[in-house]
Amino acid sequence: MWPDTRIQELFDIEFPIVQAPMAGANGSAMAIAVAEAGGLGSLPCALLTPDQLRAELGAIRAGTRRPVNVNFFCHRPPQPDVEREAAWRHELSRYYVELGLDPDAPVPASSRAPFDDEFCGLVEELRPEIVSFHFGLPERRLLNRVRATRARIVSSATTVREARWLEDAGCDAIIAQGAEAGGHRGMFLAEAVDRQVGTMALVPQVVDAVKVPVIAAGGIADGRGIAAALALGAAAVQVGTAYLFCPESTVADPHREALRSAHADDTVLTNVFTGRPARSIVNRTVREVGPLSPLAPAFPLAGGALAPLRSAAPSGSADFMSLWSGQGVALRRELTAADLTRVLAQEALARLSSLTSGAAR
Amino acid sequence: MWPDTRIQELFDIEFPIVQAPMAGANGSAMAIAVAEAGGLGSLPCALLTPDQLRAELGAIRAGTRRPVNVNFFCHRPPQPDVEREAAWRHELSRYYVELGLDPDAPVPASSRAPFDDEFCGLVEELRPEIVSFHFGLPERRLLNRVRATRARIVSSATTVREARWLEDAGCDAIIAQGAEAGGHRGMFLAEAVDRQVGTMALVPQVVDAVKVPVIAAGGIADGRGIAAALALGAAAVQVGTAYLFCPESTVADPHREALRSAHADDTVLTNVFTGRPARSIVNRTVREVGPLSPLAPAFPLAGGALAPLRSAAPSGSADFMSLWSGQGVALRRELTAADLTRVLAQEALARLSSLTSGAAR
Numbered sequence: 034m035w036p037d038t039r040i041q042e043l044f045d046i047e048f049p050i051v052q053a054p055m056a057g058a059n060g061s062a063m064a065i066a067v068a069e070a071g072g073l074g075s076l077p078c079a080l081l082t083p084d085q086l087r088a089e090l091g092a093i094r095a096g097t098r099r100p101v102n103v104n105f106f107c108h109r110p111p112q113p114d115v116e117r118e119a120a121w122r123h124e125l126s127r128y129y130v131e132l133g134l135d136p137d138a139p140v141p142a143s144s145r146a147p148f149d150d151e152f153c154g155l156v157e158e159l160r161p162e163i164v165s166f167h168f169g170l171p172e173r174r175l176l177n178r179v180r181a182t183r184a185r186i187v188s189s190a191t192t193v194r195e196a197r198w199l200e201d202a203g204c205d206a207i208i209a210q211g212a213e214a215g216g217h218r219g220m221f222l223a224e225a226v227d228r229q230v231g232t233m234a235l236v237p238q239v240v241d242a243v244k245v246p247v248i249a250a251g252g253i254a255d256g257r258g259i260a261a262a263l264a265l266g267a268a269a270v271q272v273g274t275a276y277l278f279c280p281e282s283t284v285a286d287p288h289r290e291a292l293r294s295a296h297a298d299d300t301v302l303t304n305v306f307t308g309r310p311a312r313s314i315v316n317r318t319v320r321e322v323g324p325l326s327p328l329a330p331a332f333p334l335a336g337g338a339l340a341p342l343r344s345a346a347p348s349g350s351a352d353f354m355s356l357w358s359g360q361g362v363a364l365r366r367e368l369t370a371a372d373l374t375r376v377l378a379q380e381a382l383a384r385l386s387s388l389t390s391g392a393a394r
Numbered sequence: 395m396w397p398d399t400r401i402q403e404l405f406d407i408e409f410p411i412v413q414a415p416m417a418g419a420n421g422s423a424m425a426i427a428v429a430e431a432g433g434l435g436s437l438p439c440a441l442l443t444p445d446q447l448r449a450e451l452g453a454i455r456a457g458t459r460r461p462v463n464v465n466f467f468c469h470r471p472p473q474p475d476v477e478r479e480a481a482w483r484h485e486l487s488r489y490y491v492e493l494g495l496d497p498d499a500p501v502p503a504s505s506r507a508p509f510d511d512e513f514c515g516l517v518e519e520l521r522p523e524i525v526s527f528h529f530g531l532p533e534r535r536l537l538n539r540v541r542a543t544r545a546r547i548v549s550s551a552t553t554v555r556e557a558r559w560l561e562d563a564g565c566d567a568i569i570a571q572g573a574e575a576g577g578h579r580g581m582f583l584a585e586a587v588d589r590q591v592g593t594m595a596l597v598p599q600v601v602d603a604v605k606v607p608v609i610a611a612g613g614i615a616d617g618r619g620i621a622a623a624l625a626l627g628a629a630a631v632q633v634g635t636a637y638l639f640c641p642e643s644t645v646a647d648p649h650r651e652a653l654r655s656a657h658a659d660d661t662v663l664t665n666v667f668t669g670r671p672a673r674s675i676v677n678r679t680v681r682e683v684g685p686l687s688p689l690a691p692a693f694p695l696a697g698g699a700l701a702p703l704r705s706a707a708p709s710g711s712a713d714f715m716s717l718w719s720g721q722g723v724a725l726r727r728e729l730t731a732a733d734l735t736r737v738l739a740q741e742a743l744a745r746l747s748s749l750t751s752g753a754a755r
Contacts, residue, residue, distance in 0.1 A: 036749045192659045193724070212573065213592040227685060228659040228676075231574040231592035233622060234613030234721035238658055241725075252595030257626050261594060264621035264745060297599055298553045298589040315589075324588060360595035363554070364602075384625055388397045389750045 034382055039246040040269035043185055043206060044163055045100050047071030048378040050259070051208075051248055052370070053273030054104030054165065055216060056080045056145070058288075058357065061089045063281035063370045065096035070374035073163065075102040079145045083155055090159050100162035102187070105148035107171040108309075111331035118338075120328045125338050128353070132345040141340050145307070145333035147171075153178050163187060168309075169195075169221030170202050189219030189250070191229060193242045198222060200243040208271055209239040211251025215274045215359030217311040218302065226302050226310045226325060233265070240266035254361030256380020260388065263381070272377065274359040279370040287351035291316070297360045306355035308335035314356035395743055400607040401630035404546055404567060405524055406461050408432030409739040411620070412569075412609055413731070414634030415465030415526065416577060417441045417506070419649075419718065422450045424642035424731045426457035431735035434524065436463040440506045444516055451520050461523035463548070466509035468532040469670075472692035479699075481689045486699050489714065493706040502701050506668070506694035508532075514539050524548060529670075530556075530582030531563050550580030550611070552590060554603045559583060561604040569632055570600040572612025576635045576720030578672040579663065587663050587671045587686060594626070601627035615722030617741020621749065624742070633738065635720040640731040648712035652677070658721045667716035669696035675717035 035041065040049050052059070052067040054077035064074030076093060078086050086103075093101050126136040146152075148171045156164060156179055164179050165187040171179075179186060180203065189208040190196035196207050210219050211232025218229060230238075232251035240247050249262035250271040262270045277284055277292055284292070291314045302310045303324035309332035313319060318339070329335040342353040368376060396402065401410050413420070413428040415438035425435030437454060439447050447464075454462050487497040507513075509532045517525060517540055525540050526548040532540075540547060541564065550569040551557035557568050571580050572593025579590060591599075593612035601608050610623035611632035623631045638645055638653055645653070652675045663671045664685035670693040674680060679700070690696040703714035729737060 036751075193657060211592060211594060213595045223659060225659070225662070227588075227662050230658045230721050231572060231613050232594040233572060233592065233619060234574045234615075234658050234725075237616065237618045238722075238724050252592050254595075255598065257598045258594060260625035260749070261622035264625050264749060265618050296554065297591045297595050298584060298586070301586070301588050360591050361599075363599050364595075385749050388621070388625060388746050390397075 036263055036385065037246070037268040040206060040248060043246065044073050046073050048374065049263070049269035050374060050377055051075065051102065051269060051271040052276055052374070053250065053271045054102065055273055055277070055357070058277055058282055058284045060283055061092035061096065063276060063279065064093050064101055066281055066370035067374050068093075068097045068099035068101060070371040071378065072374040073100065073102050075104055075165070077104045078152065079104070079106040083151050086152070086155055087159070090161065102163040102165050103156065103161040104165045104167065105152060105171070106145060106168055107148045107166045108168045108332055110147060111334055114330060117328065117330050118334065121330050121335060122338050124322060124326070124328050125342065128342050132342060134341055134345055138341070140337040143307070143333040143336040145336070148175060150175070156184065157182055160184070165208075167217060167219050170199065170204070176202070187248070190239060191218055191220045191235070192223045193238050195220070195222050196239040196243050200245055204245060206246050206248055207239065207243055208248045208250050209236045209267065211235045211249070213252030213360040214250050215300070215312045216357040217307070217309055220310070229302065232262070236262060236265040236267050252359060252361045254359075254364035256377060256384045258361065259377060259381035260384040263385070274362050275364065275373060275377070276370060277358070278365050278367045279373055281370045285354060287349055287354055288356050291351050291356045292358055292362055292365065295358055295362045297363050300358050300360055300362065304329045304335065306336055306339065308332035311355070311357060312359060314358045316354065316356055317352040397624050397746065398607070398629040401567060401609060404607065405434050407434050409735065410624070410630035411735060411738055412436065412463065412630060412632040413637055413735070414611065414632045415463065416634055416638070416718070419638055419643055419645045421644055422453040422457065424637060424640065425454050425462055427642055427731035428735050429454070429458045429460035429462060431732040432739065433735040434461065434463050436465055436526070438465045439513065440465070440467040444512050447513070447516055448520070451522065463524035463526050464517065464522040465526045465528065466513060466532075467506060467529055468509045468527045469529045469693055471508060472695055475691060478689065478691050479695065482691050482696060483699050485683060485687070485689050486703065489703050493703060495702055495706055499702070501698045504668070504694040504697040506697070509536060511536070517545065518543055521545070526569075528578060528580050531560065531565070537563070548609070551600060552579055552581045552596070553584045554599050556581070556583050557600040557604050561606055565606060567607050567609055568600065568604055569609045569611050570597045570628065572596045572610070574613030574721040575611050576661070576673045577718040578668070578670055581671070590663065593623070597623060597626040597628050613720060613722045615720075615725035617738060617745045619722065620738060620742035621745040624746070635723050636725065636734060636738075637731060638719070639726050639728045640734055642731045646715060648710055648715060649717050652712050652717045653719055653723055653726065656719055656723045658724050661719050661721055661723065665690045665696065667697055667700065669693035672716070672718060673720060675719045677715070677717055678713040
């Protein structure tokens with residue numbers, strides 16, 4: 034039925050559908066629901082403490098016997114840069130004044146933690162079947178420890194060069210992350226935000242460049258997108274934005290509201306929320322400070338100075354909040370994560386079948 | 395065999411493949427070859443005088459009895475802005491000095507002409523079967539005259555809103571131009587270059603929004619891309635960059651050389667060559683003056699001041715030349731336009747068939 038079952042075999046899943054790990058937007062509940070429905074459920078760990086990771090993964094193990102994907106950021110922690118951080122605080126000071134906050138009060142450190150010895154120890158102990166990384170891969174020493182657990186190792190490429198690099202480093206599968214995708218660009222060798230490659234062009238070029246199976250991501254939100262990704266040579270898809278509409282999504286209410294009315298061309302790649310380029314719906318911060326600010330401190334430091342603004346903003350305000358979204362946002366529908374997973378699979382199979390029966394119109 | 399034959403019926407062509415009209419990069423020879431092979435051959439007219447259009451269309455009529463697409467730009471001619479043009483000349487003056495040119499010598503007017511009464515008279519006289527426009531549509535009076543010739547009318551949309559506008563204005567088919575596409579963005583209501591939508595996300599959203607058949611463009615360069623576009627709901631594809639490698643392509647040698655070595659992430663949307671955003675391989679002008687310069691005069695005036703630089707640059711230099719290219723550039727192969735058309739169709743049919751036979755790997 035499915036044209037290429039390599040990812041299903043590699044991950045031991047029924048459908049070639051990966052629920053994108055979305056830090057801040059999903060936890061164990063969504064991962065369990067997707068896994069039980071036949072897809073690959075994912076737990077994003079970038080915003081979790083080790084204790085939270087233990088609790089969340091424990092909940093998943095209690096909720097399903099299916100494999101799970103645990104996802105980590107693997108950026109290098111930035112060197113503090115007092116001058117740049119002061120310039121960023123200055124850039125945002127008008128909002129502090131507007132909201133009656135002291136522009137000079139200390140701000141919380143951003144909590145996005147990279148994969149380190151402690152997280153690695155948890156992987157060794159808790160043994161998730163799939164471990165995926167964003168922003169490249171951790172240092173070889175840590176990666177070897179992950180590999181020794183026999184976890185399948187996955188990371189994202191935004192260019193052919195990144196895909197080859199990941200294959201050479203031993204990834205078992207590679208996510209080709211097209212420019213349509215929501216949230217952080219996985220770019221780790223590429224630097225130019227304005228040269229990011231769309232899914233339609235990226236996927237076949239990555240498929241040609243590597244031997245491992247490719248998972249297509251970016252702009253895929255229904256069965257048509259899945260069928261298209263498979264036509265391009267991907268063995269599976271990763272779907273993010275479509276899952277943000279599920280009741281299991283943990284996005285804040287203003288984010289959910291913004292998603293419900295967004296058009297495909299309401300999103301932009303911006304660095305203002307974290308310091309790294311990520312696709313967000315345009316809001317006040319993006320419009321007035323970004324989308325790409327040379328003042329934004331290195332990832333993830335830029336986020337610190339926005340936190341007090343989010344807290345002080347009127348209830349329901351999305352002004353200072355990252356509104357991660359891909360360009361497939363307008364294909365939205367509100368289903369449970371389990372139903373969405375099943376519907377995506379059914380639609381994709383029906384679409385594939387219609388393509389040769391002359392009934393695609 | 396083909397899942398949706400609406401475009402083939404509408405245009406009376408064998409394959410759902412439109413050769414993109416590429417001003418400066420193709421003339422009658424390519425259009426004839428594509429038409430005879432079973433696709434829709436296109437004649438770009440933006441850089442032609444009425445006499446040249448008459449000669450080129452005459453050559454096509456002599457070379458094939460198949461239908462032809464004649465393509466016009468329909469921008470409003472810009473108001474002269476002496477100050478902005480002086481600033482642009484000043485911005486480029488260092489290159490004039492470097493090449494031993496007088497920075498104050500008059501520059502040629504850019505020759506991109508919008509569709510007007512004279513072109514419309516030629517359409518009425520020469521009766522191309524398909525008339526396509528870029529940058530929206532001409533004024534209603536002219537459009538009505540085109541419609542009265544019974545030509546099929548087509549234009550490009552970069553957003554759902556533009557697609558609806560074109561359908562309301564009476565287009566018979568709409569090109570959904572994803573951000574991967576080379577050359578000028580067709581945008582006419584949208585303004586934000588950084589919000590352009592990728593093909594994977596744009597096509598299904600446009601398909602859902604309009605009743606007329608949709609032609610997918612952007613990043614499509616082989617049978618996989620065609621199969622993917624059809625999976626997304628497009629009834630046909632428009633292929634540009636892949637045809638630039640054909641012997642019938644009229645690109646300058648430095649452009650051809652740049653295409654032969656470009657990676658997908660070597661292209662960018664830039665306004666420096668004409669004043670409107672268009673996807674080009676990054677070269678010296680893009681790197682040093684753009685990619686998006688607030689100084690570039692309105693389309694098409696920006697191009698005038700670059701012409702003397704192109705003429706004076708050393709032979710083989712691509713420094714001051716627009717290097718239009720889509721992100722599918724690395725899927726290149728060097729075939730005649732006829733062979734490429736047939737290969738694209740064969741590959742697409744084989745790919746569609748493999749998707750349900752389980753042989754897609």
